Amino acid sequence: MTVLAALMAAGPIILVLLAVSAVFSAAETALTGASRGRMHQLERDGDRAAARVNRLISDQETMIGAVLIGYNVLNIFSSALATMFITQVVPGAWGVAIATGVMTVLVVVFVEVLPKTLAIVRADDVARALSGPMLLVVRLLGPVIYAIQWIVRHTLRLFGVRLEMGDDVLAAHEEIRGAVEYHHSEGLVQGDDRRMLGGVLDLGELTVAEVMVHRRQIAMLDIDETPREIVNEALESPYTRLPLYRGEPENVVGVLHAKDLARAIAAVDSIDQLDIAAIATDPWFVPETTNLKDQLNTFLKRRAHFALVVDEYGALQGLVTLEDILEEIVGEIEDEHDATIEGVRPQPDGSVIVDGDVGVRELNRALDWDLPDEHAVSIAGLVIHEAQTIPEVGQSFIFHDHRFQVLRRQRNQITSLRVSPVPRES
Numbered sequence: 096m097t098v099l100a101a102l103m104a105a106g107p108i109i110l111v112l113l114a115v116s117a118v119f120s121a122a123e124t125a126l127t128g129a130s131r132g133r134m135h136q137l138e139r140d141g142d143r144a145a146a147r148v149n150r151l152i153s154d155q156e157t158m159i160g161a162v163l164i165g166y167n168v169l170n171i172f173s174s175a176l177a178t179m180f181i182t183q184v185v186p187g188a189w190g191v192a193i194a195t196g197v198m199t200v201l202v203v204v205f206v207e208v209l210p211k212t213l214a215i216v217r218a219d220d221v222a223r224a225l226s227g228p229m230l231l232v233v234r235l236l237g238p239v240i241y242a243i244q245w246i247v248r249h250t251l252r253l254f255g256v257r258l259e260m261g262d263d264v265l266a267a268h269e270e271i272r273g274a275v276e277y278h279h280s281e282g283l284v285q286g287d288d289r290r291m292l293g294g295v296l297d298l299g300e301l302t303v304a305e306v307m308v309h310r311r312q313i314a315m316l317d318i319d320e321t322p323r324e325i326v327n328e329a330l331e332s333p334y335t336r337l338p339l340y341r342g343e344p345e346n347v348v349g350v351l352h353a354k355d356l357a358r359a360i361a362a363v364d365s366i367d368q369l370d371i372a373a374i375a376t377d378p379w380f381v382p383e384t385t386n387l388k389d390q391l392n393t394f395l396k397r398r399a400h401f402a403l404v405v406d407e408y409g410a411l412q413g414l415v416t417l418e419d420i421l422e423e424i425v426g427e428i429e430d431e432h433d434a435t436i437e438g439v440r441p442q443p444d445g446s447v448i449v450d451g452d453v454g455v456r457e458l459n460r461a462l463d464w465d466l467p468d469e470h471a472v473s474i475a476g477l478v479i480h481e482a483q484t485i486p487e488v489g490q491s492f493i494f495h496d497h498r499f500q501v502l503r504r505q506r507n508q509i510t511s512l513r514v515s516p517v518p519r520e521s
Contacts (some may be wrong), residue, residue: 099399100293112173113206120164121210122229126158128149133219147226159238161233170286174198220478294424304383305388305472306423307404307413309452313342318348322369329356332458336401338414339375345411347403349367349375380405392421422460446515451508465496465517475509485509 129148137145151158167277177198182190214221233240275292314332316325318339326394329337329351351374359364359374381390382403394400438450439461449458455468455477471477478501479485481494487506491500496517503511 109173109176109201112169112176113201116166116169116173116202117206118225118228119162119169120206120223122225122519123159123162123166123433125218125225126162126212126213127155128215129222133184135224137223142223143318144223146225147220151229156244157237158229158233159429161245162229164236164239164243165232171200174202197261219324241487256401258403260486275399291424297418297423298388298391299386301387301423302383303381303385303387303404303415304412305455305468306387306419306456307383307415309413309473310344310411313344314343315347316351318343318371318375320368322365324370325351325371326356326360326366326369329353333374336416338378338403339371347378348372348409350378350401351375374434378403381415382407387420387423390415391417393442394420399432429502443516444511446513448502449474449512449514451510451512458514464497466497474514478509478512 127146131152134145134148134152139151140309141217169323173397174194178191178194181194181197184190185193185271200354205354256323265494315338316328318325318341320328335353337351337353338347339351340346349372351371355374355376359369363369379397379399379402383404383406394402394417402415403411404413404415406412438453439458442448447462452473452475454472455466458464458474459466459468466474466477470476471481478486478492482490482492485491486501486504486509488501488504491498493499498515498517500511500513501509501511501512503509507508
């Protein structure tokens with residue numbers, strides 16, 4: 096009996112095993128590469144195959160475990176059969192070598208490359224077509240898979256790696272962010288859309304302290320002033336809502352809304368008859384550690400646009416508005432009463448003079464820069480953090496591809512800087 100005859104005798108069995116193994120190989124590639132967004136939409140439209148795909152993807156570790164068990168068992172069994180038949184014709188090491196060479200070619204071409212190429216090109220269609228058989232395999236091999244997972248997790252613990260049975264390998268937000276960055280690099284997502292999508296994902300990571308208007312910049316009114324003085328100051332202010340304080344700015348007792356003030360003025364004969372305390376609404380205080388996602392939801396539930404931010408001791412730190420949060424998504428929102436980039440003054444030489452209390456994120460949005468904001472909220476804070484000291488007037492520093500020159504300093508506070516980008520060396 097020749098080698099060819101031996102292969103022909105075992106051929107039908109081996110071909111069937113390799114064909115089933117190819118199905119497992121295609122299923123692994125297709126199920127891991129299928130579009131989750133499209134599968135969810137198809138499931139909502141009543142597609143049962145897409146629903147099965149989503150069930151498999153939801154427990155990806157178990158699905159991949161089932162595929163690998165079936166794939167490896169079939170390949171090993173088919174290789175063993177080929178070796179057994181061929182060594183009957185060519186005994187010894189040469190028979191094993193021939194069997195290894197033949198099975199390597201068959202597995203690489205027909206079990207690996209061919210089915211996986213098809214699965215990559217038509218991932219969604221292949222995943223839907225194979226979802227039924229794979230779901231059945233997962234159910235049949237469930238106990239074996241969980242036993243393997245238990246062994247793997249306890250083995251990894253010996254090396255200091257701890258995984259819980261419910262751990263997910265990919266965080267949803269990071270997966271979405273990665274997809275946005277990838278499509279942006281491919282030119283399929285524009286820069287503005289990328290920033291907006293990134294802004295939505297950042298809401299859960301940012302706190303109100305990072306976007307609030309600092310207490311030094313809050314326009315406030317003294318409730319003990321005469322009604323006429325308060326009205327005049329409110330009219331001169333570009334803001335619709337103004338906090339009212341009594342005695343000292345830290346003691347906020349109310350919030351004056353321009354619309355409420357206008358209605359009250361229309362209802363009295365003289366401005367001096369106004370009762371400002373009766374017009375004002377109660378102030379709403381929120382902790383500075385509140386993340387923007389929670390704050391946005393609370394704004395929507397309370398139908399409010401304005402909140403005062405306090406620290407753990409109840410001391411006023413600033414204020415945050417609905418507009419501040421929306422600007423993290425869509426960029427700067429300006430109306431006819433807004434000042435153009437308050438505290439930022441571009442110069443003819445390309446540099447920018449910036450007030451020290453201007454926020455880093457605000458500056459990045461205004462000038463399309465990418466200065467880090469992890470360690471400091473204001474631009475002055477960023478300079479102090481990087482310099483590890485409080486600089487003197489006239490000192491210059493270069494970091495993050497920008498030159499920072501201190502122009503003015505009041506006591507320990509940097510009040511003005513000149514910032515200019517530094518061209519990178521090619």
